[in-house]
Amino acid sequence: MRTLKLKGVIIGKKDFGEQDRLFKIFTKDEGKLEVIAKNVRNGSSKRNGHLELFNYGDFFLYKSTNHFYLNQCTTINEFPFLKSNLDTIGSAYLIVEILDGLTPIGEPSREIFDNTLDVFKRLEEKPLKNEILLLAYKIKLLSELGVLPHLIQCGNCGNNLAPRMSYVPEDHAFYCPSCIKKPATTISPTSIKLFYFLLKNPLSEAVKIKNDDALTESLKELGLFLDILIGT
Numbered sequence: 001m002r003t004l005k006l007k008g009v010i011i012g013k014k015d016f017g018e019q020d021r022l023f024k025i026f027t028k029d030e031g032k033l034e035v036i037a038k039n040v041r042n043g044s045s046k047r048n049g050h051l052e053l054f055n056y057g058d059f060f061l062y063k064s065t066n067h068f069y070l071n072q073c074t075t076i077n078e079f080p081f082l083k084s085n086l087d088t089i090g091s092a093y094l095i096v097e098i099l100d101g102l103t104p105i106g107e108p109s110r111e112i113f114d115n116t117l118d119v120f121k122r123l124e125e126k127p128l129k130n131e132i133l134l135l136a137y138k139i140k141l142l143s144e145l146g147v148l149p150h151l152i153q154c155g156n157c158g159n160n161l162a163p164r165m166s167y168v169p170e171d172h173a174f175y176c177p178s179c180i181k182k183p184a185t186t187i188s189p190t191s192i193k194l195f196y197f198l199l200k201n202p203l204s205e206a207v208k209i210k211n212d213d214a215l216t217e218s219l220k221e222l223g224l225f226l227d228i229l230i231g232t
Contacts, residue, residue: 002063006030007076009056009116011096015041023051023070024100025059026116031108032100035061037070050075054083054092056117081124088123091134095119098138098230102145115140115203122203129207131219136198136206138226143199147229154179164188169228185225191218 011032012024019042023035037051050057050073060072082088099116103109119137123130142148153159155173165174166184175184187195194215198206209215 003071004030004059004061004063004068006033006059006061007057008033008059009113009120010051010053011116012100013051013053021051026099026103026113027059027108028110028113029108031106032103033061033068034105035059035068035070052078052083053096054079054120056120077121079120079124081127082120085127087130088127091123091130092120094134095137098141102141102147102230109144111144112141115144118203122207126207128211132198132206132209132215133203135219135222135226136203138230139195139198139222142226142229149173149229165192167225167228185221185228187221187225188218190214191221194218195222 006025006027006029008025008027010023011026014022016022016036019039021037021040023037024032025035026032040051055075056077056079057073057075059070061068062071063069079092082092095116099112103112115137119133122133126133139148149167149172154176155168155171156175156179159176159178164177164186166177166180166186167174168180168182168184170182175181194209197209
């Protein structure tokens with residue numbers, strides 16, 4: 001029987017059988033795992049306090065032929081301030097929903113794990129920056145998964161996309177104003193600059209961006225574009 005000690009973040013849970021729960025844990029070394037915790041719904045299990053959504057901790061698992069089972073767990077960070085703020089907990093729910101929906105079982109990604117843990121820490125510390133942190137996380141996740149389209153040149157003529165670019169979902173490509181012939185989502189140069197900044201820089205730099213009307217508009221434009229890619 002295989003046993004493991006893994007660091008991970010709880011990104012989902014649901015009742016399983018009469019007394020058990022099935023948890024989805026995104027781990028540092030094994031990627032997303034489905035883990036059965038036996039007898040945690042009877043109200044007396046000492047593990048319950050460590051098994052809240054968004055908790056980051058150490059998980060001691062054993063694996064049977066078909067399933068992982070939880071033996072013990074200890075909490076490293078439960079992000080209490082994130083969970084007490086309606087805006088940040090809303091962003092956290094969106095993060096785990098997207099992460100769960102886009103990642104397969106058992107494919108490790110240290111970059112995705114680190115970004116997930118980092119965005120929870122930043123939401124905890126900077127709740128007023130939750131919108132830009134959520135946007136930056138989406139960009140980094142989609143980039144790591146390889147689903148971002150090429151944003152430099154027109155998909156038809158190859159020219160640089162200035163002064164704006166238009167994204168056509170069915171082609172998964174951007175076009176310049178001369179080549180666009182289908183309904184598209186247009187993104188301004190200001191939003192393009194923000195996109196590249198968030199893609200290339202850590203989340204610690206994203207929280208330094210000043211909140212103003214231009215940022216609000218860029219967040220809206222890029223949010224619509226990313227939602228098309230994610231399928232929400």
